[in-house]
Amino acid sequence: MASYKRHLNKDYTVMPNHHLRNKDLSLKAKGLLSMMLGLPDDWDYSINGLVAISREGRTAVENALKELREAGYVVIRKLYPNQTDSGIIEYEYNIYEFPQDEKVACQDIVYQEAHNQGTCFQTIENHQQLNTYKSNTYNKRNIKEIQFDLTGKEETDKCPDKSTPEIELEIDIYTYNVQIHDEFEELWKLYPNKKGKTNAFKSYERECKKKKNPAKFEEVKKGLIAYCEYIKATNTEIRFVKNGSTWFNQRCWEDDYTIQNGKNNQTNKKAQPEYELL
Template sequence: MTEKVERPNYYAIIPASVRYDNNLPGKASLLYGEITALCNQKGYCWASDSYFANLYGVSKQTIQNWLKALENNGHIVREVIYEEGTQKILHRYIKILVYPTQNNLHTPTQNNLGVNNTSINTTVNNTSNKKHSAANATPLVQLKKDFEEIWKEYPNKQDKGRAFNHYKAWRKKSVNHNNAYLFERLRLYKKHLAANPWKSPMNGSTWFNGRFTDDYELTSSGNSSNNTAPQTREDWFG
């Protein structure tokens, strides 16, 4: 029986990193947009290869090739849930990885998966560690992209290699460890440096080795009224 194709009435997101990725074949970028629409509707994308094949009028093999390309290039991650003790697939879901879209989409949980597939309610095994698994599953290519975004804003570009290793280890500890948090910490650190111009920025590898959690003094240590620090992101990064 052919799976019914329903076009969701939700907006799709195709960021520049996907639109201009020359490594993506065919309509893979459009497929990415469809995935974001489904993620915004339910909190995750559960659609099968047959669904997408019918939607775009191509073979399931073509869809598999597009999904593989999206995953290999760090735009999505696929996770499969098996029936406990077997290799029978109960559910597959797709998560968007490209920052910042991932912060606007919901990560699937045991509960919302159960709402849409009742057979999963009593057969999914070890889902309590899913958040930690998702963090560890972030592809290296995506971690590199995310790191480059914040590295280009850091004022002391020394020991980039070690800085990335620290960043990578920190990111893989939790899905809550993301660039949104680091950009806020960097904004505060730059504000601290502006208020204390006698201080030099830390070596890049030092700051990324957990020093971004420091408490920063945001007022000038001097008496000059000319030490007013910029207040907006544009002032800092513009």
């Protein structure tokens, strides 16, 4: 009879044997759940991250996650803007040591709709769960990369038949980036001094994606129209009009452009030098 010994020194994970003894789970799903339960609390989760620390491909990891979802070990919820700190729709991945009942599992509705950006792992009260993760991986990806993932043949061949949270998330982020681009183009048509367009767009995109006090298209447009009217009313020469990059970078839509008694009453938030951003 063969025998074996376990040699445990340090840096190991303590977890229940439930999923390891569950005959309904494949070895791949058992291994993935064990790995996720052993990850540190501050680990930045994404499917690409799981692929990076294993020999499995993206499709294999997605299939294992799907198996864990169906078994109740992973529950995915959709959080609406009034439920998140970021004020946008986020997806919440909950990893459990034991399968959850139908009441909890029914919260797994992420495949029903595609929504906005954000992927995170958080704790649901009164249920045993080990780790909490948050990921901004896809927020950092640019439009060209997302387009390739969605339309490139090489990437498409790897995708499963059903949509996954990551694919839906990429679609939403791509749509959001296109929306920001279209908004900026509309604003740029109105701006009188069309210098520094590239940096102006970067500034507008950055301000739109801020978690605190993000730029809102209608407010920016209203401020820009007021600035154009101010320039016209004061007969300001074009060489004294701020470059587009400067105006957007300094959030000048928040300035006061009112004119009282024929006098210049423009007030800036703070004095800053007038120069073209590099």
